[in-house]
Amino acid sequence: MLSAAICGEVFTSPQVDAILSGIRAVTGPMGCLLIVTNYTGDRLNFGLAAEQAKSEGYKVETVIVGDDCALPPQRGIVGRRGLAGTFLVNKIAGAAAATGLSLDEVAAEAKRASEMVGTMGVALSVCTLPGQVTSDRLGPGKMELGLGIHGEPGAAVADLQPVEVVVSHVLQEILSPDRNYVPITPGNRVVLLVNGLGATPAMELMIVAGKAVPQLQLEHGLAVDRVYTGSFMTSLDMAGFSISIMKADEAILQRLDASTKAPYWPVGVDGNRPPAKIPVPLPLSHSGKSDESLSRPQQLSEQGHLLEVAIEAAVNAIIDLRDNLNEWDGRVGDGDCGSTMYRGATAILEDMKKHYPLNDAAETVGEIGSSIRRVMGGTSGIIYTIFCKAACAKLKANTQSVVTSKQWAEALETSIAAVSKYGGASAGFRTLLDALIPASAVLQERLNAGDDPCIAFLLSSEAAVTGAESTRHMQAQAGRSAYISPDILATVPDPGAMAAAAWYRAAALAIKNKYQVHE
Structure with a gap:
């Protein structure tokens, strides 16, 4: 999996200095691959951090993941959002890096994986932002289809339906040949990831997976090789789930099956978990200004x-x-x-x-x-x-x-x-x-x-x-x-x-x- 994850404020991309700290803390002579979800703030902040890191002598490559299948692929200049399918990309890239591949080879595997996965989310409630009143935009008996992970409204609001109906709709959207989100056709092997949005119990995620597997097999003609369930990419306390489908082959399955120390990856943990806290060095100060030159003058002009x-x-x-x-x-x-x-x-x-x-x-x-x-x-x-x-x-x-x-x-x-x-x-x-x-x-x-x-x-x-x-x-x-x-x-x-x-x-x-x- 990842060597470092950079956190920002709630629903906010991390700041450049935090990203730089992460790069400096974990990057070795082989270099650093940044896996970035496709949001404008993330692209800008990680992009600026990558350029700064390169100027400091680090080898850095970036892969942008946009696996959202809720809306047409082109939305102005922003493209598709990065959703829970990103975690499959993380796992594949991490396993590739662990084999000793070069930075360019790891980046190529991650990019290929990002092009093989599609995701769509369903919300049954609106999340609660800390210190703010929860929005009442989603009335009783309603659900939102095609949402992101930052509490924003979904692509559509619909009446609550039985889980098999909802799952059927989500799978149809992801696998739609007209929209061509993912290169998956009948006869392909696939990986299924069912992700909780924060307030969905594991049992309910299992029910979603239980409905999705036979539909993928019988209605779409796909061989389901792996199933992962859990809360991978949440939206605080939102009730709901997302489904990710990735086209699989032996190379991808080998990466997904590789053992990992990541404590919440659902399979393959070898028991030797990393320490709970990893010290991160503070970013170096590059300011050339003295404290005296950057001070409030006693008398203003x-x-x-x-x-x-x-x-x-x-x-x-x-x-x-x-x-x-x-x-x-x-x-x-x-x-x-x-x-x-x-x-x-x-x-x-x-x-x-x-x-x-x-x-x-x-x-x-x-x-x-x-x-x-x-x-x-x-x-x-x-x-x-x-x-x-x-x-x-x-x-x-x-x-x-x-x-x-x-x-x-x-x-x-x-x-x-x-x-x-x-x-x-x-x-x-x-x-x-x-x-x-x-x-x-x-x-x-x-x-x-x-x-x-x-x-x-x-x-x-x-x-x-x-x-x-x-x-x-x-x-x-x-x-x-x-x-x-x-x-x-x-x-x-x-x-x-x-x-x-x-x-x-x-x-x-x-x-x-x-x-x-x-x-």
Whole structure:
């Protein structure tokens, strides 16, 4: 199995530093294979960690697993989600590595395995996020078909049905020749994995497996060579299950049958389990800045005062919007957008009091990115880190002590380009860029027309709000919302876009009030 598993916050991808710690802790001379589930935040964070590890001399390869069979394969730029079939890929890759194969050979086996497996989930309840009220979107007598593992809504809601009917539907979706999710045809050998979502007893998982095996044999003409049941990839306390089907051959079966010390793999444990806690070295610090250079100045310049006012207003707007963001995200995502943004906002507010060099605009923006990177996981954390670091680099190119309005506008444009490059989204994808792109366009236009910078900033913030509100009418092409039906999306705006518009608008109003500029 795996040598290390990297944990993030609940329903949030792990942060880059945590991934780097894992790579450094377990990677030997043969190298490291990262097996990553296909979610935007995971791809970005693991991708950045992989690049950093390579720069430190480690050999690293990555395999992305997307085994979701609930929706058509192409969903905007995001593709199929990574679900419980990932564990079969983990086992095959781990067994291959244990035989002494090269990194490239292990990666090739893992990639081949990822292309042979399909998964679909069924939820009988909504999971409970820590500290939040459980959503009531799933009424009595209802179930959701085709869900992910982060509490997001399924592809469809249906009446509760007998288990054999539900299993039949799931198997039909996975093995559908029209959709061609997996290269499985009658006569093939397969592996069945029945996964619990957190609150499903082992007995009920056995019942699901008991219904699935004869259907695979009699209705689909497949030979079931192995059956695994257990809670491999859960969604907190969600009641339900997922079924994974993998095309098998002797090579795959040999890897699955290989002994392992992983304590919860259902077969093959040899008894010599690893220690409960494995010490992980802290990531090395690469900061070239001294404590003195990154400290709050005793006396703020005019620019420093403006930065302080704008930052404080922006983060307070996010803090005030936390519950609304969570509510919106609960309908179209995993319900934690507000909580994630709140963590970043409070960290920025606290760090600004201690060590932001507010008289240096470029370094201050860079430090905001560092604060975000430290506490915000998932897609939003890495996106805003990229946003801030790109702006910092652009502002550093300025040799003047005071940043002009046009230079701020250029930094915003550069940051948007960086987010679009690495995240893959652009205008109309129903993301935070739908707030920031129109804001940037209006800011450039008004400054070029000779408007007062405060007025230009204020008008651009109105464009940000309008852009965020317009996401109600967009079909998502990035992030978890890409898996949600248009009817549900139309009920709320994109939470990420609304958050971006909120902090941008608050900063503009704060600067306007600072100068007492009136519309």
